[in-house]
Amino acid sequence: MFMIVNTSVPKVFVFEPSSDEKRKNVASIYGRKKIATKTLDQIKEELKEIRLKNRETIETNTERFRNTLEKYPHLKIHFAPDAKSLSEIIKRVTGIPKFVSLNKSNVVINEIRPYLKKLGINSYIRYFSEFEDLSLEKKFLVDYWMLPGLHAKNLLETFDLKETIDFSKNGRSRTYVSILGVNAASAETGNLYFLQHMSNISKDIKEANTIFFIVPLEKIVKDDYSAKVHVRSMGIFGLESVILDLKPKKEEEFDFEGLPFTDKEKEIHIVIFDNLRKSLLSSHYTDLLLCIDCRACARQCPVGQHLPDMKDKVYSPKNLLLLHLQGAIKPFELCLHCGRCEVECPVGIQIPELLWKAQVEYYQRKGRSILKKMLDNPELLAKIGVYFAPFSNWVMKFPLVRAIMKVFPGIHNRAKLPSFSQQTFREWYEKRKHG
Numbered sequence: 001m002f003m004i005v006n007t008s009v010p011k012v013f014v015f016e017p018s019s020d021e022k023r024k025n026v027a028s029i030y031g032r033k034k035i036a037t038k039t040l041d042q043i044k045e046e047l048k049e050i051r052l053k054n055r056e057t058i059e060t061n062t063e064r065f066r067n068t069l070e071k072y073p074h075l076k077i078h079f080a081p082d083a084k085s086l087s088e089i090i091k092r093v094t095g096i097p098k099f100v101s102l103n104k105s106n107v108v109i110n111e112i113r114p115y116l117k118k119l120g121i122n123s124y125i126r127y128f129s130e131f132e133d134l135s136l137e138k139k140f141l142v143d144y145w146m147l148p149g150l151h152a153k154n155l156l157e158t159f160d161l162k163e164t165i166d167f168s169k170n171g172r173s174r175t176y177v178s179i180l181g182v183n184a185a186s187a188e189t190g191n192l193y194f195l196q197h198m199s200n201i202s203k204d205i206k207e208a209n210t211i212f213f214i215v216p217l218e219k220i221v222k223d224d225y226s227a228k229v230h231v232r233s234m235g236i237f238g239l240e241s242v243i244l245d246l247k248p249k250k251e252e253e254f255d256f257e258g259l260p261f262t263d264k265e266k267e268i269h270i271v272i273f274d275n276l277r278k279s280l281l282s283s284h285y286t287d288l289l290l291c292i293d294c295r296a297c298a299r300q301c302p303v304g305q306h307l308p309d310m311k312d313k314v315y316s317p318k319n320l321l322l323l324h325l326q327g328a329i330k331p332f333e334l335c336l337h338c339g340r341c342e343v344e345c346p347v348g349i350q351i352p353e354l355l356w357k358a359q360v361e362y363y364q365r366k367g368r369s370i371l372k373k374m375l376d377n378p379e380l381l382a383k384i385g386v387y388f389a390p391f392s393n394w395v396m397k398f399p400l401v402r403a404i405m406k407v408f409p410g411i412h413n414r415a416k417l418p419s420f421s422q423q424t425f426r427e428w429y430e431k432r433k434h435g
């Protein structure tokens with residue numbers, strides 16, 4: 001049995017897509033009761049205001065959150081300046097645990113998991129195992145997508161509070177470690193908030209014997225109201241992005257429910273996580289701290305999800321940029337600057353401009369490779385091709401040449417390339433006019 005009593009840890013709130021409130025609202029129409037509704041723009045406005053204020057007070061919120069947590073005697077509180085030290089904390093507490101479950105949060109998957117691997121700690125993303133025994137059609141197309149459309153009324157009510165987790169009332173736990181990236185945390189009460197699309201998060205909170213709640217600095221908000229707006233907005237604006245990951249992954253499958261129960265006392269750790277975030281405050285990337293991780297930008301980006309850097313990661317243009325600033329990957333060179341991510345972002349982060357800045361800064365620091373210089377100067381490449389035409393066209397048909405082009409500039413060997421011609425369009429036109 002858990003030794004932890006209700007008042008010894010903060011509450012954990014889990015929000016899920018639900019049509020309950022929608023039904024109540026429909027019923028109220030028949031009952032002729034007036035209910036307050038919000039438009040999408042009003043929701044965005046409120047969210048942006050909360051996020052801007054939150055950024056201004058990030059340091060005081062962090063301090064306050066820490067002080068609040070210290071009032072809960074059963075919690076173990078840590079501070080991790082970076083992902084390496086966070087992984088070392090986990091190793092120090094748990095050794096090399098056999099079974100580790102992660103939620104599908106970018107903080108845990110993108111930032112922490114690679115360091116856990118380096119320490120020999122293997123993990124599973126339980127979200128993906130959830131697909132095994134359900135009918136995709138039932139769970140998503142019926143239960144999930146029957147939600148009101150984005151422009152319908154009562155958007156905020158679309159995502160309801162599904163569960164308040166009370167550790168004192170849960171049964172025995174199983175012997176495994178769960179590492180969960182928290183979506184929002186209230187500095188005032190220490191309560192933690194999650195949005196879940198499957199049931200993996202609530203299962204882990206109830207069942208895992210050792211839990212690490214990872215709280216990135218920008219997710220610590222003033223109070224419970226701000227946390228609720230934050231988490232519901234993640235659901236509303238990220239609704240369509242859920243389908244980006246609707247794939248079972250064999251390698252992530254593990255039967256956590258088959259693990260034996262233990263009577264050992266449940267351990268709850270809360271880690272306040274920086275990993276560059278504080279230093280963003282005084283940089284021109286400070287707007288990244290407004291992000292709620294809804295991934296609306298991911299759904300709209302035509303190229304990002306196909307990048308090899310994003311394999312095994314939670315993808316979004318913002319995540320790509322953050323990972324680059326944290327030194328984990330190179331800058332996102334293939335951004336088309338189409339601006340779709342910026343249009344979708346509910347808090348108005350100018351992602352294409354920030355991606356561009358990051359690229360310029362990187363090459364100013366590191367210098368450009370010969371290949372990069374060549375690719376940045378397509379006019380020169382075209383001039384060379386034209387000068388040697390038709391020989392250049394002939395050479396480019398050789399499989400060996402195409403294989404080299406695939407490896408270095410990354411041009412697919414079946415891509416149709418334009419032919420070079422020594423005759424300009426003007427010359428061709430003049431000849432036809434007079435010929």
Ligand code: SF4
Pocket residue numbers: 300301302303304317334335336337338339340341342351352355
């Ligand atoms: S601007 Fe760049 S990152 Fe944004 S959607 Fe377009 S290609 Fe993707």
Ligand code: SF4
Pocket residue numbers: 290291292293294295296297298316318341344345346347348349351
């Ligand atoms: S940057 Fe992307 S993930 Fe962050 S709030 Fe904007 S749309 Fe959502």
